Amino acid sequence: MSLRAAFISLLLTASCASASQPELVTDRSTPAHQAADAAMLKSLDRDVFFNGAYAGPTGTLGYRLMSPPAPQPGKLYPLIIVLHGSGAVGNDNSSQLGALAMSWSAPAIRKRYPAYILVPQFAERSANYAPSATDGLLAAKPGPNLLTLRALVETLKPQFAIDPDRIYVTGFSMGASAATQAVLQDQNEYAAAVAFSGIAPDRAAAAQLKDLPLLLVHGDADTENSIEPDRALFAALQRQPGGAKARMLEYRGMEHTVPPDMLLATAWRDWLFAQHKR
Numbered sequence: 001m002s003l004r005a006a007f008i009s010l011l012l013t014a015s016c017a018s019a020s021q022p023e024l025v026t027d028r029s030t031p032a033h034q035a036a037d038a039a040m041l042k043s044l045d046r047d048v049f050f051n052g053a054y055a056g057p058t059g060t061l062g063y064r065l066m067s068p069p070a071p072q073p074g075k076l077y078p079l080i081i082v083l084h085g086s087g088a089v090g091n092d093n094s095s096q097l098g099a100l101a102m103s104w105s106a107p108a109i110r111k112r113y114p115a116y117i118l119v120p121q122f123a124e125r126s127a128n129y130a131p132s133a134t135d136g137l138l139a140a141k142p143g144p145n146l147l148t149l150r151a152l153v154e155t156l157k158p159q160f161a162i163d164p165d166r167i168y169v170t171g172f173s174m175g176a177s178a179a180t181q182a183v184l185q186d187q188n189e190y191a192a193a194v195a196f197s198g199i200a201p202d203r204a205a206a207a208q209l210k211d212l213p214l215l216l217v218h219g220d221a222d223t224e225n226s227i228e229p230d231r232a233l234f235a236a237l238q239r240q241p242g243g244a245k246a247r248m249l250e251y252r253g254m255e256h257t258v259p260p261d262m263l264l265a266t267a268w269r270d271w272l273f274a275q276h277k278r
Helices: 031-043 099-103 107-112 146-156 174-185 203-209 228-238 267-273
Strands: 008-011 050-056 059-066 077-083 116-121 127-131 138-142 162-172 192-196 214-219 247-251
Touching: 031 099, 050 146, 059 146, 077 146, 077 174, 099 162, 116 146, 127 174, 138 174, 138 228, 146 174, 162 174, 162 267, 174 192, 174 203, 192 267, 203 228, 214 228, 214 267, 228 247
Parallel strands: 077 116, 077 162, 162 192, 192 214, 214 247
Antiparallel strands: 008 247, 050 059, 059 116, 127 138
8 A cells, every 4th residue: 555545644724634625745656656756766867957066154065056947038937945864964066966856857847847946965964953942852953054055045046037936945854954944044035845854943933934835744654753843843833823824744654755756746846836925
């Protein structure tokens, strides 16, 4: 039985979502689909992401950047920042191009979602964890290198046709934890965030995140990053006055990974691209 068939719950409120509410996963849940997707992702050319390096306030940050396939003069495009997990920490400017980053270069995805895709590589952790005084669960704290990422984005804006109202941040594991930290550092920068299998910030930050379209995705069998901090943050967001724009997608039985049926799915990307800052 596939992970999706076993259980996927889309939480738009404290209760289960109704059938009339939109799902964020396209059904690519069969083993045949996932095997084909994995093979295709491995075959993609990394050279569509050009190499760059930026000397910022906390050191030099290597990065890869992919442009829209055929940018039109005078048109602005979203910027999607993809943050890597701890396994890609280094300075080879290549290891950060994992499945989540490479999925944006798949021909059908790249055509449907023309955008600038920024994939930085951190030489040290971009987020660290410690027990929260709020509830005792782990909570993420930002690494100093996020300040250089912020400066890099500001440098890229005038160089490329980037729409300042459609800057999105996503990531896996440590990168997911860093994604929400990046938002907290600059709440006026990001139009939306998607965090796969990360550690949430301290739940006291819910008031700062309540207006952010945020998608939390996590497996309940994750033994590396427990799902509980994400659940606690989502609950705290739902308690905010006026509710919150956060959604949470849980996979029953899934361990520490990006859900295979989401790597090339369009539904969650449609949701992401529908978010605008103004």
